[in-house]
Amino acid sequence: MRMRIVFAIIFSVWVLLLVRIYYLSIKSNEFYEEIAEQNIVKKQFMPPARGLILDIKGRPLAVNRLGFSVSVKPHLGKKDVLDQELENLQNMFQDLNVTKLKKDYIKADSPYNQDFIEIIDFIDYDRMIPKIAALSLRENLEVKPASKRHYPYSNLASHIIGYVGRANQQDYINDPVTKITNYTGRSGIERYYNSILQGQEGVRKIKVNALNEEIEEIFKEEPKSSDIRLSIDLEFQKYIEEIFGENAGAIIVMDVTDGSIIAAGSFPEYDLNPFVTGISQARWNELINSIDHPFTNKLVNGLYPPGSVIKMGVALAFLDSGKIDRGTDYFCSGSFELGGRNFRCWNIYGHGKMDMNAAIRESCDDYFYKGSLKIGIDAIAPVLERFGMGQKTGVDLPNEFVGIVPSREWKMHKYSQPWYQGETLNTSIGQGNFLVTPMQIARHTAMLATGKNIIPHFLHSIGEEEVKFEANDIFTPFEKKQLPHIRKAMYEVVNHQKGTAFKYFTDANLTIAAKTGTAQVVGISQAEKKRIKEEDMKYLQRSHAWITTYAPYEKPKYVVAIIIEHGGHGGLTAGPMAVRVYNKLLELGYIDKKYAKSEQAIKKVKK
Numbered sequence: 001m002r003m004r005i006v007f008a009i010i011f012s013v014w015v016l017l018l019v020r021i022y023y024l025s026i027k028s029n030e031f032y033e034e035i036a037e038q039n040i041v042k043k044q045f046m047p048p049a050r051g052l053i054l055d056i057k058g059r060p061l062a063v064n065r066l067g068f069s070v071s072v073k074p075h076l077g078k079k080d081v082l083d084q085e086l087e088n089l090q091n092m093f094q095d096l097n098v099t100k101l102k103k104d105y106i107k108a109d110s111p112y113n114q115d116f117i118e119i120i121d122f123i124d125y126d127r128m129i130p131k132i133a134a135l136s137l138r139e140n141l142e143v144k145p146a147s148k149r150h151y152p153y154s155n156l157a158s159h160i161i162g163y164v165g166r167a168n169q170q171d172y173i174n175d176p177v178t179k180i181t182n183y184t185g186r187s188g189i190e191r192y193y194n195s196i197l198q199g200q201e202g203v204r205k206i207k208v209n210a211l212n213e214e215i216e217e218i219f220k221e222e223p224k225s226s227d228i229r230l231s232i233d234l235e236f237q238k239y240i241e242e243i244f245g246e247n248a249g250a251i252i253v254m255d256v257t258d259g260s261i262i263a264a265g266s267f268p269e270y271d272l273n274p275f276v277t278g279i280s281q282a283r284w285n286e287l288i289n290s291i292d293h294p295f296t297n298k299l300v301n302g303l304y305p306p307g308s309v310i311k312m313g314v315a316l317a318f319l320d321s322g323k324i325d326r327g328t329d330y331f332c333s334g335s336f337e338l339g340g341r342n343f344r345c346w347n348i349y350g351h352g353k354m355d356m357n358a359a360i361r362e363s364c365d366d367y368f369y370k371g372s373l374k375i376g377i378d379a380i381a382p383v384l385e386r387f388g389m390g391q392k393t394g395v396d397l398p399n400e401f402v403g404i405v406p407s408r409e410w411k412m413h414k415y416s417q418p419w420y421q422g423e424t425l426n427t428s429i430g431q432g433n434f435l436v437t438p439m440q441i442a443r444h445t446a447m448l449a450t451g452k453n454i455i456p457h458f459l460h461s462i463g464e465e466e467v468k469f470e471a472n473d474i475f476t477p478f479e480k481k482q483l484p485h486i487r488k489a490m491y492e493v494v495n496h497q498k499g500t501a502f503k504y505f506t507d508a509n510l511t512i513a514a515k516t517g518t519a520q521v522v523g524i525s526q527a528e529k530k531r532i533k534e535e536d537m538k539y540l541q542r543s544h545a546w547i548t549t550y551a552p553y554e555k556p557k558y559v560v561a562i563i564i565e566h567g568g569h570g571g572l573t574a575g576p577m578a579v580r581v582y583n584k585l586l587e588l589g590y591i592d593k594k595y596a597k598s599e600q601a602i603k604k605v606k607k
Helices: 002-040 080-092 098-108 125-136 169-174 188-192 194-198 234-244 281-289 307-321 356-361 365-375 377-386 408-415 421-428 438-450 477-495 570-587 599-606
Strands: 041-046 060-072 117-124 141-150 164-166 183-185 202-208 214-221 228-230 249-255 261-267 330-332 335-338 341-344 352-354 459-462 513-519 544-551 558-564
Touching (some): 060 125, 098 117, 117 141, 125 141, 183 188, 188 194, 234 261, 307 477, 307 513, 307 544, 307 570, 335 365, 356 365, 365 377, 438 477, 477 513, 513 570, 544 570, 558 570
Antiparallel strands (some): 228 459, 249 261, 249 558, 513 544
């Protein structure tokens, strides 16, 4: 028995020894081989060149300027060598902040780091070329090609294009590629399509010796990125900036057949280039404290009362209810009393008898007060939401706001208060708590013009591949039958002597349908017997001026939606601007000249 125990012990020891030998000689081989490989094979990640942003004709809107970066050999922090190298750099480039460069170097240095430490990420090509030969001779420095994002037109279409900024720790976590690019999209198209523009890093494997010197390249995969082309026309974009002038607000020019936007602007705009490397605190304070809010992208983040430009949608809600038809009329005396409060029509003398067509044409508030009271907010709000209010449009810009369609449920959720009939009246004319973005109004107008639910967008193609955005149906069969009558009313807004925009569109070279809007930003006291004139009010108390349009009326092709902040009356302020936009569309061939009003107009366009 004892011998068996001895043999068992000896056998167990030999088994353990054999297992250990197997592990050390075979299984551990992969581990030690990997460690050995790390000592002789070095992996380098190559940053991709950020894709260009081009206009519809291939003209650059965002490019990469060529230059150089400067890195310093590690482990020089405790030696005078580092100070000497930094002093030499400052002698060559006087604007360098040596104190900051040294601080950045020491922070990045480590006993385990054998790579050169980048201290200057970009010096312009023209500045570096005269000095590059001298710098290349210094063994403690490494000069490598680099690029920096540049916006050739500075502030043109700034809210659309957006800008890139330095990546932070959170960016590194969310997107590892930013660790080697050091930049990421911060706003606009640069942010929305960041993953496409940024691309994928390249990889390079090289053999090195004990001194970390390169011996051989054994593998290389090039970095990849894609350019993107927008539907924006640079020439037309410059034109809308010119005609918008010093006004604050927004404009959208959109193709209603597919939702592509050929020009759009949020004004005032701002220079994009300082944001790439970091804007000064003084300039930042100037931007965020301006009363015109130049840093807000008003296309999707500007929230405004829609005023009368929403009346077509409200009219469709009237018809959907079955309680009001196109022939239902109300008598407008200039005001309507409800619960001891006087709800004014913009025409203090009254419009007289109004049916739906006339009420849209002449923008009669009293008609919509009485109609909304008859059908109630529960029949209005859901229809407006289905037509895009209180919803994202899907436009390819980041952080799009949804606005507010006031309703019974909304108010209870927001304020825990019941709904009052007076709020229904305010909502019916686009006032009260009703808030929309210019992009929502442009899309809503395109829906009315075409009967389709299009997706507004700026992207045309990625690389050479065109991107399609599909439209779908939004209207019920009953609503589709009503649309021609709504369009006729919009036609009369411009082309009927009683239309609110008639006298402001006389210079138009084609037939346009429109709706004006005057959105109050301050309430008017009930003690006021008549409404104060906009021009007599302080600037910030004046109403916002809206106009939303489509043309040609015969076959809709483009929507032009404009809001001018504190511009007063929509027709007066925004109408002539819309006319100039359509005449330019005709001149540039975006609209077929067969839709021009007359031979005389055609000759005028050809000139």
